Amino acid sequence: MDKPIVSVSGIRGVIGETLLPEEALRWALAYGTMVNGGTVVLGRDTRPSGEMLRGAVLAGLLSTGCKVIDLGIVPTPTLQLAVQHWQADGAVALTASHNPAEWNALKFFEPSGMYLDADGLKRLRGIYESGQFRRARWNEVGQIQTDATAIDRHIERILTCVDIDRIRERRFRVVIDCANGAACFISPRLLERLNCEVIPLFAEPTGIFQRDPEPIAENLSELCRRVRETGADVGFAHDADVDRLAIVADGGEALGEEMTLVIAVYHVLAHKERGPVVTNLSTTMAIDEVAKTFGVPVYRTPVGDINVSKRLKEVGGAIGGEGNGGVIYPRIQYARDAIAALALVLEFMAMHEEPLSQLVQRLPRYHMVKKRLPIGAVPVHELLERIKTRYTAEEVVEEDGVKLRWDDHWVHVRPSGTEPILRVIAEAKTPERAEQLCDEVIADLSKMLKVSG
Numbered sequence: 397m398d399k400p401i402v403s404v405s406g407i408r409g410v411i412g413e414t415l416l417p418e419e420a421l422r423w424a425l426a427y428g429t430m431v432n433g434g435t436v437v438l439g440r441d442t443r444p445s446g447e448m449l450r451g452a453v454l455a456g457l458l459s460t461g462c463k464v465i466d467l468g469i470v471p472t473p474t475l476q477l478a479v480q481h482w483q484a485d486g487a488v489a490l491t492a493s494h495n496p497a498e499w500n501a502l503k504f505f506e507p508s509g510m511y512l513d514a515d516g517l518k519r520l521r522g523i524y525e526s527g528q529f530r531r532a533r534w535n536e537v538g539q540i541q542t543d544a545t546a547i548d549r550h551i552e553r554i555l556t557c558v559d560i561d562r563i564r565e566r567r568f569r570v571v572i573d574c575a576n577g578a579a580c581f582i583s584p585r586l587l588e589r590l591n592c593e594v595i596p597l598f599a600e601p602t603g604i605f606q607r608d609p610e611p612i613a614e615n616l617s618e619l620c621r622r623v624r625e626t627g628a629d630v631g632f633a634h635d636a637d638v639d640r641l642a643i644v645a646d647g648g649e650a651l652g653e654e655m656t657l658v659i660a661v662y663h664v665l666a667h668k669e670r671g672p673v674v675t676n677l678s679t680t681m682a683i684d685e686v687a688k689t690f691g692v693p694v695y696r697t698p699v700g701d702i703n704v705s706k707r708l709k710e711v712g713g714a715i716g717g718e719g720n721g722g723v724i725y726p727r728i729q730y731a732r733d734a735i736a737a738l739a740l741v742l743e744f745m746a747m748h749e750e751p752l753s754q755l756v757q758r759l760p761r762y763h764m765v766k767k768r769l770p771i772g773a774v775p776v777h778e779l780l781e782r783i784k785t786r787y788t789a790e791e792v793v794e795e796d797g798v799k800l801r802w803d804d805h806w807v808h809v810r811p812s813g814t815e816p817i818l819r820v821i822a823e824a825k826t827p828e829r830a831e832q833l834c835d836e837v838i839a840d841l842s843k844m845l846k847v848s849g
Contacts, residue, residue, distance in 0.1 A: 400501075401816065404517055404700050408492055408501035411445040415500060417452040423502050424456025426524035427488065433461030433530055433538065434485030437505075439468065439475040439546075441491040441578045441636045442603035445500045449490045453502065454540070457488070461532035463539055467546045469601060471578045471638030473733035474550040476509040480729070481549060483507075491578075491637035494610035494720075497603065510730055511702035547582050551589060554736050557727045558743045564591035566746045568629040571644070573597040573619045575609045577636035582735055590742060595626055609635045611642035611721055612766075613650035624648035630745065630752055634734050639701070640721035641734035643741060645753040653721035654680040658759055660723045660737055663744035664715040665690040671714030674707045676700070677799050678808050678821050679719035685760040698796030699810065705730040719764075763827040765834040768817040769841055776811045779818065782844055783809050783837060807833050809841070 400409030400419060407423050409415030428436070436457055440446040446469075457464050465482050467475055472489045479487045485507055492499035504512045504520060512520065523529070532538065570592045574580045580601040587594045597619060598606050608615040611633040623631040623644045631644030643651045643659070661673055661683055673687045676699045687694045695711055697703040701722065708716040709730050717723040722732030725740065745752055771779065780798045787807075789800035797810025797818075805824035812819050818841065822834035 402517075402521065404511055404514060404702050405493075406501040406503035408495070408499060410498050411448075411500050417448060420449050420452040420502060421456045423520075423524055424453040424488065425460060425529040426520055427486065427504055428457045428460030428462045429523050429528070429530040430520050431462065431485040433532065433536075435463045435465065435482060437465045437467060437475055437478050437482060437484050437487035439466075439470040439472070439478075439487070439489055442469055442576060442580070442601045443492070443497060443500055443636065444603050446490050446603065449500055449502070453488055453490065458538040458540070459532055460530040461536050461538050463541065466540050466542050468542070468544070469578055469581060470546055471550075471582055471735065472503070473639055473729065473731050473735065474546050474582065476505060476731040477550050477553065477729055478543065478546045479505055479507065479509040481546070482543075489637065493637045494635040494640060496608065497605050508730070510705045511700075513702050513706065547585075550582065550735065551586050553728055554586065554739050555589065557725070557736070558739045559746070560590060562746045563739075563742050567591050567593060568742060568745065569593040569595065569626065571595040571597055571619060571622045571626060571628045571631040572599070573611075573616070573631065573633035574599045574601075575607065575611070575634055575636055576600050576602050576605055577609060577634060577638065579634040579638045579734075582638065583632065583634065583738060586735055586739065590739070592742070595622065595628060597622055603636075605636070611635055611640055611653060613642070613652050616642060616644060616650045619644050620648040620650055630741070632738050632741075635721075638734045639732040641723065641737040641741075642721050643752075645756060646751045647753050649753065651756060652764070654682070654719040654764055655756060655759075655761070656721045656737060656741070657717045657719055657723055658682045658686060658761075659744055659756070660717065660725070660740050661715055662686050662759055663740055664725070665692065667744075667747060669714045672711045674704050674711065674713045674716035674724075676704055676718050677793060677796050678810070678819075679717075680762050680764060680823060681804075681806070682760040682762055701732050762823050762825060763830045764821065764823040765827070765830040766819065766821045767834050767838060768812070768819055769838055769845075770816065771811075771818050771845065776818070779841055779844060780809060782840065786840055805829060805833060807837050809837060
């Protein structure tokens, strides 16, 4: 049987195929050993496999002597805040985020609430492979404590960081697409606290996804339709664990997940605080233009929440995030937080009289194409080397795969941390140029894969 994918994004696989309960148990034993039987926060999304994985993970943590703070079904950013609240030694989230329903994952966190970094994952993996697990005696087995207030604390934290009176005065009409995931328990409640007229969509926490949970434009046709039909001011969409936010403007146009971070960065720099911006290598160039307008630097990191969060903290940044709809606002926490992002976007809208569809016309906007290529058994480094030598670029960045950059366009080729594929992302001034560049690179890679096969 194939093994699950192991990366800083978690231990991820297809339930019943590449991710089995015995695998989850073993990883939980390793993590409980790594935190030396300390306090661990546990939460999950709504996937039907979540309860099964929860049982396996609880067994592993309790048998190593861990005290487990069980949050039940919560957004991942809610769990990350709870780590700080409980001064815990770490946390485990059971969620495959944007992956389809047959997938699930174990995600591991540091006492800071941030994901385990590469060094932490290496240490965890070493314990997992050694099988040298901490074993609690009968009278040292860990105990479970439930926490039903984590979502309330998260909402209150967000409300202290935005002008709630200004938002409430506008009484926005909002369609909220919860993807039948963990957002069902928080986003509608936050919107109600902000005096919005809430129109729920896919808001039953069944874990049976009625659309692909990745909130990219092509998966949001129903949200776009609902925004148009109801005359809503805005539509919001989440993934299953609520660390991503996509936006549909009034009139029903899906803005694309890249624009979420562009809007948040512009709003924070213009109206809240000035400071460095941190994002990853695959995020739109529009971020650089916005930052230049306000005279602040942009730092880019390899893809991954932990990479952006750590750099953001190091440089004392004002805001950061990733172009997949993940916004990191340090005043709330160093983690992608789609509920906080939702509040920031509403605050941005409340500060202007024009509708969102007009406001975004003032912001820089590029065209991005994201495609994927299954790679089989061909070594990734050979494919990346081909791309690096095939093209002459103004800048070549090899920090995370290979990124080739020119003045007004770029292409980034990198192995996925969540699927056995190469991601090929291109951005340019026009959709035609971005599509052409992306297809050209994929054609080159496909030729190499065909020869190797």
